[in-house]
């Protein structure tokens with residue numbers, strides 16, 4: 001398994017994986033992300049298959065946002081997510097960010113646990129953030 005920058009030919013693999021992982025599926029966002037933040041979009045590849053991805057960007061000087069992270073279900077618990085989040089945090093720090101923030105569904109306890117163990121701290125709750133009305137927990141990490 002290795003990480004590399006997203007390339008346009010990964011588009012279909014990423015949106016297929018994303019549609020398996022998340023309910024709110026918007027394929028267009030991914031090409032938009034690639035166009036806007038080509039250096040902040042990584043994929044994890046194993047045996048020629050995209051098995052994970054992450055996207056992050058500097059939102060305002062000094063601050064960054066991890067837009068998404070996902071790992072194929074059968075590959076979870078093997079350290080792929082840790083490598084992805086470490087890589088995106090390194091890149092955001094290199095781009096001058098001092099803080100990274102992300103949002104996670106209040107019901108997504110496994111992901112909250114994952115972020116907590118990697119240094120993210122709960123910051124505040126964004127009421128009704130998701131399209132189905134669920135609240136988001138905003139978590140932050142000093143880079």
Ligand SMILES: CC(C)(COP(=O)(O)OP(=O)(O)OC[C@H]1O[C@@H](n2cnc3c(N)ncnc32)[C@H](O)[C@@H]1OP(=O)(O)O)[C@@H](O)C(=O)NCCC(=O)NCCS
Pocket residue numbers: 021069070071072075076077078079080081082083103104105108110111113114117
């Ligand atoms: C959150 C996510 C990216 C983590 O990726 P991952 O490759 O499983 O991450 P890792 O293997 O590096 O670490 C997972 C942690 O869960 C544990 N784990 C064990 N088996 C696991 C399994 N089958 N699935 C998930 N986690 C497992 C790992 O031991 C590790 O524990 P730790 O935090 O105490 O070290 C991944 O679970 C995922 O894609 N979830 C669905 C999408 C999602 O919720 N994304 C975040 C939205 S904000």
